[in-house]
Amino acid sequence: MTRPAPRPADVRRTALALAALVFGVVSPLAYAAQRVFERARGGPGDPLLVVFDLHTSFYWRASTAAWWGGLAAILAGALVAQPRAQRGRDALARAVALVALPLALAIAVAMWRLP
Amino acid sequence: MIWRVLEAVHGHLGVLAAAALLHPAILLRRGLPLTRGGRWSVGLTTLVTALAFGLGVGIYEQYRATVKRGVFLESRAVGFLFETKEHLGFTVVALALGAGVAALLAPPGAVAVRRACAAAYLAAALVCAVVVALGTLVASTHGF
Numbered sequence: 001m002t003r004p005a006p007r008p009a010d011v012r013r014t015a016l017a018l019a020a021l022v023f024g025v026v027s028p029l030a031y032a033a034q035r036v037f038e039r040a041r042g043g044p045g046d047p048l049l050v051v052f053d054l055h056t057s058f059y060w061r062a063s064t065a066a067w068w069g070g071l072a073a074i075l076a077g078a079l080v081a082q083p084r085a086q087r088g089r090d091a092l093a094r095a096v097a098l099v100a101l102p103l104a105l106a107i108a109v110a111m112w113r114l115p
Numbered sequence: 116m117i118w119r120v121l122e123a124v125h126g127h128l129g130v131l132a133a134a135a136l137l138h139p140a141i142l143l144r145r146g147l148p149l150t151r152g153g154r155w156s157v158g159l160t161t162l163v164t165a166l167a168f169g170l171g172v173g174i175y176e177q178y179r180a181t182v183k184r185g186v187f188l189e190s191r192a193v194g195f196l197f198e199t200k201e202h203l204g205f206t207v208v209a210l211a212l213g214a215g216v217a218a219l220l221a222p223p224g225a226v227a228v229r230r231a232c233a234a235a236y237l238a239a240a241l242v243c244a245v246v247v248a249l250g251t252l253v254a255s256t257h258g259f
Contacts, residue, residue: 017232020220021213021235027213028209055179065209089228100235104210105238105241107202107242108203108206
């Protein structure tokens with residue numbers, strides 16, 4: 001028995017919803033990756049530098065992470081926006097459901113170890 | 116005085132966000148379409164989370180200028196935990212925004228998408244609870 005073909009409007013809304021979810025997962029990952037990279041290049045944190053550091057670095061890091069998240073969202077949205085990509089939409093939704101919590105906890109541990 | 120009030124409001128909004136993020140996680144866990152009340156829950160949760168984050172960003176410069184040095188003088192470890200809190204704050208707001216938009220956009224048949232939203236909300240709620248705990252620790256060490 002085959003499933004009825006989804007309506008084009010529903011496909012579009014599902015693809016947009018999945019793109020938003022991909023943004024939500026990829027942005028923190030990109031943020032953490034940048035922070036780990038900064039720590040790998042700069043070595044252990046110096047309290048004096050932390051105290052005198054302006055918030056500019058945070059804004060740049062957050063903006064760049066949002067940019068990567070947006071890029072991933074556009075790519076994911078475009079991939080699953082095809083009407084025949086029902087299996088892709090289901091797989092992406094399951095993948096996000098599977099990785100969201102472990103990824104968030106891994107980021108928490110990484111940001112605790114490398115503040 | 117005003118900074119102390121803003122700091123307290125920021126903290127209370129953070130606690131509210133940690134609790135509120137659990138509600139959509141529970142609502143969406145079965146993948147059923149959102150009711151009107153559910154849509155309000157998702158919208159308000161996203162708004163509260165964004166407000167808590169935005170207020171934190173807003174008071175940061177004054178915090179850095181007048182408080183942060185004192186935190187590090189009191190305890191180096193707690194000073195670095197504030198940095199951890201800041202990084203995790205971004206994680207929470209990104210997850211909440213993504214899940215919020217997805218939950219509101221998902222059509223009635225998108226059961227798997229809503230289940231993924233529930234997982235993202237649960238992750239955001241747990242990390243937000245960590246952020247709140249760290250914020251309380253930092254504020255109790257040294258504040259405005």
